[in-house]
Amino acid sequence: MIPLRDNVAPRRLTPINSALIAANVAVFVYELSLGTRVAAFVERFALVPAAVTRALTSGAHRNVEALAPLMTTVTSMFVHGGFWHIAGNMLYLFIFGAAVEYRLGALRYLIFYFAAGIAAALATVWIAPESSVPVIGASGAIAGVLGAYFILYPRGRILTILPIFIFIQFVEIPAVIYLLFWFAVQLYAGLEQSGGAAAMGGVAWWAHVGGFMFGIALGPMLAVNRPRRRRSR
Numbered sequence: 001m002i003p004l005r006d007n008v009a010p011r012r013l014t015p016i017n018s019a020l021i022a023a024n025v026a027v028f029v030y031e032l033s034l035g036t037r038v039a040a041f042v043e044r045f046a047l048v049p050a051a052v053t054r055a056l057t058s059g060a061h062r063n064v065e066a067l068a069p070l071m072t073t074v075t076s077m078f079v080h081g082g083f084w085h086i087a088g089n090m091l092y093l094f095i096f097g098a099a100v101e102y103r104l105g106a107l108r109y110l111i112f113y114f115a116a117g118i119a120a121a122l123a124t125v126w127i128a129p130e131s132s133v134p135v136i137g138a139s140g141a142i143a144g145v146l147g148a149y150f151i152l153y154p155r156g157r158i159l160t161i162l163p164i165f166i167f168i169q170f171v172e173i174p175a176v177i178y179l180l181f182w183f184a185v186q187l188y189a190g191l192e193q194s195g196g197a198a199a200m201g202g203v204a205w206w207a208h209v210g211g212f213m214f215g216i217a218l219g220p221m222l223a224v225n226r227p228r229r230r231r232s233r
Contacts, residue, residue, distance in 0.1 A: 002161040009099035017097035027078040046134035047076035053129040073121040079136040116144020123210025140207035147215020150179040
């Protein structure tokens, strides 16, 4: 299922959400410019659960020079592994982020986004503390945005491309159904993974699960009671 738009965001281009998308795209363009040096860039800024575990349990986090593994809970949000990776993430952020930013306000949304990304990263570390598989991408933070949207806009509807065999259907799916299905897929994949690694097939399923649950919990606490106008088509 590919989302195309929602029907609740009063504005599609909000300042913080747009800036986050621009920052992710800028970093990805920089990655492309590195050529063969991109592997070293990813190694430096990706989240490696085992390295974070060592920093948290050995007391190394008290040493400024040893903060690098902990900082990757943030830096890894802006690193992507390919065009389709960033395209999918930015599409979801574009579709769902504007409405959440409208309810939270710009500053709260920015804080929420980074908090959700860090929570998702720590969920990955908790599930697979000894994994040496690098984890990259904004999907954990975006999962937090989806969790907040799930609570804040239960009556929203998502225009979706739905492939059925060889046919393409455009359908409006209630946001609650869409996001419940999305979460169920992430949870099922994470359970199938059985916690054996931080990521399988390039996807950090437990980062998605952790981010979504964090968004459900924190999103409503930060929300401002604003009238929920539907966007005109």
